[in-house]
Amino acid sequence: MNLENNLRTTTQWEIIENTFDPDQLVTTGSNFMIGNGYMGYRGTFEEWEAKDYVACIVTDTWDKAEGSQWSELCNVPNGLFTQLFVNDKLVTVFDGEITDYYRALDLRNGLNQRKMRWRSSEEDGVQLEVEKFASKTNHHVLAMRYSFTALQDGTYRLNTGIDGKVWSIKGEHFKSYTPFEEDSLLGLSLKTYEQDTEIAVVEGIAFLENTPEKSEITITDKGCFRELEFTLKKGETVTFQKVVSITHSNEVQHPIKLAKEEVSQGLQYGYDTLKKEHQQSWDSFWDRSDIQIQGNPEAQVLTRFNIYQAFIATPTHANLPIGARGLSCQVYQGAAFWDQETYNLPMYCYTHPEIAKNLVTYRFDTLPGAKRKAQNLGYYGAFYAWTSGKTGDELFPDYFFTDVLTGRKIRNHFNCWQIHISPDVVYGIWLYYEASLDWDFILKHGAEVLFEVAQFLVSRVHFKKDKDRFELIRLLGPDEYHENVDNDAYTNYLTKYALEKAIWAFDTMKEKEPNRLQEILNTVGIEEQARNDWSEIAELIYLPKPDPKTRVIEQFDGYFTLEDIRPDALRKRLIDPGEYWGWPNGIAVNTQVLKQADVIQLLALFDGFSDEVLTANYEYYEPRTEHGSSLSPSVHALVACKANHHEEAYRYFMEASTIDLYNASKKVMSGGSFLGGIHTAAAGGVWRIIIEGFAGFKVKTDGIAFDPAIPDAWEGISFKLFVKQCLLEISVYKDSFHVKSDRSNTDSITIDFRGQQVSLVPGAAVDF
Numbered sequence: 001m002n003l004e005n006n007l008r009t010t011t012q013w014e015i016i017e018n019t020f021d022p023d024q025l026v027t028t029g030s031n032f033m034i035g036n037g038y039m040g041y042r043g044t045f046e047e048w049e050a051k052d053y054v055a056c057i058v059t060d061t062w063d064k065a066e067g068s069q070w071s072e073l074c075n076v077p078n079g080l081f082t083q084l085f086v087n088d089k090l091v092t093v094f095d096g097e098i099t100d101y102y103r104a105l106d107l108r109n110g111l112n113q114r115k116m117r118w119r120s121s122e123e124d125g126v127q128l129e130v131e132k133f134a135s136k137t138n139h140h141v142l143a144m145r146y147s148f149t150a151l152q153d154g155t156y157r158l159n160t161g162i163d164g165k166v167w168s169i170k171g172e173h174f175k176s177y178t179p180f181e182e183d184s185l186l187g188l189s190l191k192t193y194e195q196d197t198e199i200a201v202v203e204g205i206a207f208l209e210n211t212p213e214k215s216e217i218t219i220t221d222k223g224c225f226r227e228l229e230f231t232l233k234k235g236e237t238v239t240f241q242k243v244v245s246i247t248h249s250n251e252v253q254h255p256i257k258l259a260k261e262e263v264s265q266g267l268q269y270g271y272d273t274l275k276k277e278h279q280q281s282w283d284s285f286w287d288r289s290d291i292q293i294q295g296n297p298e299a300q301v302l303t304r305f306n307i308y309q310a311f312i313a314t315p316t317h318a319n320l321p322i323g324a325r326g327l328s329c330q331v332y333q334g335a336a337f338w339d340q341e342t343y344n345l346p347m348y349c350y351t352h353p354e355i356a357k358n359l360v361t362y363r364f365d366t367l368p369g370a371k372r373k374a375q376n377l378g379y380y381g382a383f384y385a386w387t388s389g390k391t392g393d394e395l396f397p398d399y400f401f402t403d404v405l406t407g408r409k410i411r412n413h414f415n416c417w418q419i420h421i422s423p424d425v426v427y428g429i430w431l432y433y434e435a436s437l438d439w440d441f442i443l444k445h446g447a448e449v450l451f452e453v454a455q456f457l458v459s460r461v462h463f464k465k466d467k468d469r470f471e472l473i474r475l476l477g478p479d480e481y482h483e484n485v486d487n488d489a490y491t492n493y494l495t496k497y498a499l500e501k502a503i504w505a506f507d508t509m510k511e512k513e514p515n516r517l518q519e520i521l522n523t524v525g526i527e528e529q530a531r532n533d534w535s536e537i538a539e540l541i542y543l544p545k546p547d548p549k550t551r552v553i554e555q556f557d558g559y560f561t562l563e564d565i566r567p568d569a570l571r572k573r574l575i576d577p578g579e580y581w582g583w584p585n586g587i588a589v590n591t592q593v594l595k596q597a598d599v600i601q602l603l604a605l606f607d608g609f610s611d612e613v614l615t616a617n618y619e620y621y622e623p624r625t626e627h628g629s630s631l632s633p634s635v636h637a638l639v640a641c642k643a644n645h646h647e648e649a650y651r652y653f654m655e656a657s658t659i660d661l662y663n664a665s666k667k668v669m670s671g672g673s674f675l676g677g678i679h680t681a682a683a684g685g686v687w688r689i690i691i692e693g694f695a696g697f698k699v700k701t702d703g704i705a706f707d708p709a710i711p712d713a714w715e716g717i718s719f720k721l722f723v724k725q726c727l728l729e730i731s732v733y734k735d736s737f738h739v740k741s742d743r744s745n746t747d748s749i750t751i752d753f754r755g756q757q758v759s760l761v762p763g764a765a766v767d768f
């Protein structure tokens with residue numbers, strides 16, 4: 001179902017749902033979630049259990065469940081678990097009569113709220129109000145305020161504690177559960193199966209209004225609970241606050257001790273104080289990251305929703321990856337894909353460089369894993385994991401999809417042929433460097449990554465003597481429907497780019513920091529001669545060029561000879577709607593239908609292609625693209641902007657920004673795999689569309705440039721950028737453009753507006 005009609009907003013800062021739809025548990029649980037990059041707590045209800053997709057996914061807890069080959073993040077026991085009984089009947093949205101139903105996500109303050117009035121068939125009733133957040137000031141902490149008012153005299157019972165029976169995609173992650181009660185706190189200490197990671201979940205509560213007459217603690221094998229009883233008169237209210245801390249031994253030395261201290265301290269501060277600090281921290285995030293859209297409230301809230309989701313998926317407390325589904329569930333193993341560099345990193349490079357730095361440093365930290373992967377497959381250097389967790393070793397399994405017609409597993413080669421991931425990492429490093437001018441990062445970390453990737457590429461290319469060129473064979477480009485292809489345009493162009501960046505780092509260091517260069521060469525285990533290999537390949541690598549007549553770039557060798565059919569016609573060939581379209585026997589394999597278009601991806605990321613080429617390729621590939629990937633709409637929007645297809649660009653903006661909120665296009669199941677959750681890359685892509693597409697922002701060596709085209713449906717946009725160490729305030733309207741350099745800047749910056757250049761000193765502003 002399309003959820004669009006079920007949602008509303010009053011301030012352009014919140015998502016409000018007024019009708020509960022039991023068929024949308026996966027989607028709404030993700031959409032209404034709270035989080036802080038350390039944990040993601042789904043927007044489910046306190047009385048719900050594993051079957052309702054309740055989850056609190058914690059980063060840096062990668063582990064293989066009992067009997068599983070898949071390393072994934074753990075879903076930890078639910079410390080906010082609370083069931084309310086009115087005269088022994090459970091208050092739940094699944095049963096009884098619900099009125100004044102309200103579930104909201106306050107994007108500005110990172111709060112999840114629920115209100116509802118519930119009555120059973122016997123007319124017993126209660127008014128419920130709950131608010132919760134995942135603290136942005138202490139990432140281990142969840143806080144909740146739970147309040148209910150009796151609608152008639154009666155006995156009201158609460159069961160609140162920690163529910164250890166959690167939803168876990170690949171099975172049981174905990175080999176031991178040790179529940180305890182200590183100093184009025186309840187706790188669960190867990191040990192994971194594979195890694196022996198110790199995880200602690202501790203909770204404490206305090207009553208703010210009314211207190212229970214009876215109170216009892218129940219300890220079960222996987223949980224601990226407080227049974228609390230109240231005899232209330234009609235109109236009486238009970239309110240309590242709950243503080244939960246979740247810690248683990250991959251981050252802290254004594255998880256239980258720390259969790260207990262944090263809960264006790266949190267209860268001392270109280271919910272309101274914790275909330276105030278949390279809100280202040282969100283304020284400072286939005287102060288830098290908000291994009292204000294004038295004249296279109298729907299686009300405004302969609303934009304904020306996507307920035308919110310991208311941000312709560314990002315670990316800001318450590319150098320850890322952004323998962324392809326963030327922390328909304330265990331899908332894609334909580335691990336980074338190329339999505340991180342190409343969709344999520346840009347927003348941070350230009351707004352919060354300190355977060356961007358964590359992300360690129362993560363790629364340095366995981367070099368050993370990338371080197372192991374290269375070595376295992378017979379290459380040199382660093383072949384980054386398609387699915388990258390804590391160590392950078394490849395987490396993606398050989399068998400991912402299942403042939404739904406035969407039940408047999410499909411051997412996909414995402415993990416060994418999708419080599420563009422290594423140059424994508426270089427793309428991220430360069431993006432960060434160009435935006436931040438952080439040369440120190442290149443010296444300490446970046447150059448080593450660039451050299452290791454270059455070495456990998458040296459070992460991966462083939463020299464074709466007869467053609468006097470280097471080629472790349474047996475590839476899988478971003479378009480995953482076509483495996484085992486040669487000379488994929490995206491991969492070949494990126495390979496050249498990555499080698500050129502390694503050469504740039506080499507040459508710059510040779511001139512400025514020869515000793516450091518020598519150190520890195522020693523670490524990588526190469527001689528200066530390596531630079532010649534890089535430049536020879538960069539010069540001679542085959543780049544599929546636009547066809548002289550049509551200007552279309554062939555996606556890979558032989559692509560144009562495949563059956564030319566459109567996605568809708570092809571879809572009719574499906575025997576089962578859940579079939580996988582790609583390798584080896586999927587319906588798209590022998591056709592030109594694409595999951596996502598590699599050439600469009602190339603044109604979206606790089607400049608230098610003529611208007612003619614942009615237009616020809618957009619018009620060729622767009623109708624042949626099925627958008628089986630949530631990454632696809634945003635690059636289409638970006639290229640549509642460049643190719644002056646403004647209406648199309650807006651259509652794709654709407655598609656990218658509503659993928660999760662309106663749940664209009666994504667299936668929860670594909671090729672037999674559960675793929676629900678937040679599409680984090682699409683969320684990051686929304687930022688790119690607005691800033692790089694509609695505002696036409698571009699970083700150049702000597703400054704920054706803008707060439708805006710505001711959608712017809714909007715009046716204007718205002719936003720901040722932090723680029724080349726300058727904080728800028730920008731407003732773009734259909735007939736005017738304004739940039740102001742913040743007073744705190746220490747240097748001037750060159751702004752290019754459609755060819756007109758101005759050097760802006762700190763505190764100055766310019767209008768075009």
Ligand code: BGC
Pocket residue numbers: 324332337338339478480595628629630631681
């Ligand atoms: C896409 C990949 C992407 C992955 C994780 C797949 O469906 O085809 O490009 O990296 O999802 O988001």
